[in-house]
């Protein structure tokens with residue numbers, strides 16, 4: 421067994437891990453180590469060759485590899501250490517990481533603080549249990565994206581996509597550009613689950629139809645997929661049998677949600693949020709285990725990489741301060757709770773230390789709504805109020821509060837309709 425130690429260990433070298441490592445180093449941590457199971461840094465960005473990254477962070481429209489490349493260059497310049505092609509197997513709460521690779525076998529890393537940034541994985545056919553045969557030609561959208569964009573392998577010619585999330589819509593455009601016929605994008609909900617900009621740029625611009633309130637009920641085919649049955653769903657999301665119709669196709673892409681990669685977090689005894697499936701964190705992205713921080717999609721699934729970079733910088737800075745004994749002690753803690761039409765709030769806690777600061781809270785709504793007020797309420801007082809023309813579950817929203825305004829108890833975030841709404 422090989423042993424090594426560092427101030428801050430970052431697990432995962434995607435955009436979250438890269439930003440966390442850079443800010444930890446810039447904050448003054450002497451040794452920062454990224455442990456990544458892939459042979460190259462960049463995470464999911466490596467396969468996202470479409471533009472749309474960095475609009476807020478850089479005020480530029482970059483492709484995934486371009487966006488990731490800027491952070492990778494900085495990691496190299498700052499002398500962040502890397503342990504590549506190395507899978508983390510276990511994180512022990514006292515700061516020990518057990519990992520393995522083919523060069524060194526088992527490696528034990530001891531770190532003063534740890535940032536978890538393992539991203540998330542896609543839900544599969546098994547997760548949503550579509551009945552039928554098990555032919556070739558059924559892929560998750562991200563797997564198909566990796567095959568086409570990184571391995572130059574085309575996945576099919578006549579394609580149906582289940583799920584109107586961003587990855588599904590981006591793949592609808594990508595497959596069309598590669599010469600496939602995308603017959604339809606099918607969505608269970610009665611609203612789009614991804615970003616509206618992706619519907620416009622990836623479906624509408626290419627004439628790809630979107631069927632809301634429909635689902636795939638059966639998969640047909642022996643060796644290769646021959647078709648799928650699609651049915652309309654009722655108000656309880658149950659397929660209506662009389663509406664079932666066979667759609668011939670050779671490929672089905674599933675874009676039916678992402679699950680944060682949290683086996684390591686759970687095993688480390690970290691408190692988890694039952695809605696996000698990620699660790700509960702405070703405004704420093706610190707988990708319930710004080711020396712372990714978390715950032716990016718492992719905490720909650722982000723729509724924009726720009727937000728991932730911003731929150732990961734907070735995690736990296738705080739992890740460095742913790743390692744150097746500079747993170748202020750918590751005096752009181754506020755719980756951030758979802759109110760009307762809010763699914764979850766991240767961070768779920770705000771730790772009050774006596775220092776005044778501004779905290780940004782991210783949240784998603786449960787259902788789309790128009791002409792609303794976004795509110796942050798604390799002990800009956802309105803700490804934040806904003807009007808919004810539209811809110812959509814596919815787009816993350818945020819509010820800001822000042823720690824000096826917080827006393828004890830809960831901070832509730834809610835989105836309420838305004839019948840008499842006047843914008844402006």
Ligand SMILES: Cc1cc2nc3c(=O)[nH]c(=O)nc-3n(C[C@H](O)[C@H](O)[C@H](O)COP(=O)(O)OP(=O)(O)OC[C@H]3O[C@@H](n4cnc5c(N)ncnc54)[C@H](O)[C@@H]3O)c2cc1C
Pocket residue numbers: 431432433434435436437455456457458462463464465468470471472473474506507508509537538539540562565586587590681715716717718722723724725726728
């Ligand atoms: C298909 C797709 C299209 C997207 N399009 C856009 C877009 O147009 N614009 C935009 O702003 N955002 C987009 N995003 C969102 C953005 O890319 C993600 O939010 C971002 O990549 C999340 O970063 P992350 O570092 O948390 O996760 P990831 O990028 O997934 O990185 C996680 C890393 O952790 C590593 N890892 C995991 N477990 C272990 C382990 N046990 N040991 C070692 N390493 C491990 C993985 O190998 C990976 O490198 C898109 C995302 C996807 C999936």
